[in-house]
Amino acid sequence: MTTLANNPSSQSTSVSDAAAQNLANKTKTAPQMASITPRWLVHLMSWVPVEAGIYRVNQVVHPESVKIQCDNLDESPLAQTFVDYEREPKEYRLKAVQTILDVHTRVSDLYSSPHDQVAQQLRLTIEAVKEHQENELINSPQYGLVNSAAESQRISTLGGPPTPDDLDRLITKVWKQPAFFLTHPEGVAAFGRECTRRGVPPATVSMFGSQFLTWRGLPIIPSDKVPVENGKTKFLLLRTGESRQGVIGLFQPGLSGEQGMGLSVRFMQIDRSAIASYLISLYCSLAVLTDDALAVLDDVEVEKFHDYAPVYR
Template identity: 75%
Template sequence: MPEGQARVALGDVAARQLANATKTVAQMSTITPRWLVHLLQWVPVEAGIYRLNQASNPDSVEVACPPPRGEDDLPSTYVDYEENPREYFLTSVGTVLDVHTRVSDLYSQPYDQVAEQLRLTIETIKERQERELLTNPGYGLLTNVADSQRISTLAGPPTPDDLDELIKKVWKEPAFFLTHPEGIAAFGRECTRRGVPPPTVSLFGSQFLTWRGIPLIPSDKVPLENGKTKFVLLRVGEKRQGVVGLYQPGLAGEQSPGLSVRFMGIGRNAIASYLITLYCSLAILTPDALAVLDDVEVDRYHDYQPVYTK
């Protein structure tokens, strides 16, 4: 210490050189809850093919309630099947992850670099999976809804009347509404404007708005374009003849249903490669298992005039 300079305590900057910083794993803002994947029933398929058999002309099946005078008074009938049923083929979402061995050897404390690279890449693949379940041209919900099950709102923002129209279309044990978070916010504002605030329900430890007891589930994978989005109402499960997710079981290197990670080896440039693949699809078992409300305006400044009803 130079002569004449006052003695001071150890400073923060110098002290930090001896301290251990508490570190987090890498955070990634693109990760979402992916509620659609959680709420679907997932059905294993063989050889990547799911054949959807359906009855042909179900209204032609004849039954009767005659007085008890014997079997001669009963009609004769049978149930025919479609001769060319639709088949769904699993599609893949995947990538090859490269990790330099020097990185994994030297910098894997306190977190394993390979494990963290795999975790973040798998999360991104699962985000893409949910998007495909909604918008894939071959099997996506929004691209395979029957024309008779598609309606458009007349009022602009989503209203309770609009959601009631969806319930009319999917009245056999509807499971949940699905829309963009902006759509849920717009519906909440419209309900407040009408003086009918929607109740909430707790699912998976989170709170969701409901309408007629049916939860409104948010997903940022539902398209939002030019201030407009869509509302979807689904019935789910094979027993209910609803919507089901499809996956391939028993994959080599299976990490979770339909997802595999396989080590591809180390190249001459010391790069270790891992093949990550997720196989999935989706099937709408009957047309009335799904309905879509199109052209829903979510602009918060849309003609807001409070109108309260008793």
């Protein structure tokens, strides 16, 4: 007869970790997606609601022709004038960023604790749509910032990393109440290195709970959507707001299934294969109200490290 004292398994002093974990509830995070960014550009833009998806920009023709005359002591007649407008003003139409999310009802029915599967699928898909929106705001051939700058508002570096002189040149192009610079994170780092080398490390400012480098009091906003090609990127400087004749974002309010600014989520159907489908739509565009609201610095070198030591004053 085998006794408990003679049983080899009784020599263990405690249940093993592996066995104990079979009875424990594991804490699970919601799905993490590395491609999600802060999208500061969208937060800093001034957004204007658009009726019927169309925004028309009326501009004055030849503003220099408006005649103004000071009062004359000899009481001669004052100048008469009028302000003329463009006959065919430019119109901006909202563009759609859309996708269809499919979720099998078996998945949502059986595997929605502790995290609701449909809610998480919608959350992550909406984040991807918003990331695509920011990319379009910067790079769209029709309305993106990079392609909307007038030729007179584009300048190039003389080669090398971005310098304080380069950013000052941008300020001369957008000198009427500029709001912020925009560049790739590598552009921010390159500018910081160059300023440190020159002994003029830029000040920082706190916004949205984060620290940003500044130049002349203007924050330098990073976005990984600003293109980097062959080791070179761009710096942009914007004036924002409709009242300032700046750059504005456009969106459609009052959408069916509205979940945010210009964003809607609509349930479509459950097909015969038990797949539930949801339509996610985001309607937006961007308008540059006057040419001097946007300037672009091209050919900024960000990858080459020069063989010099920092110079401190």
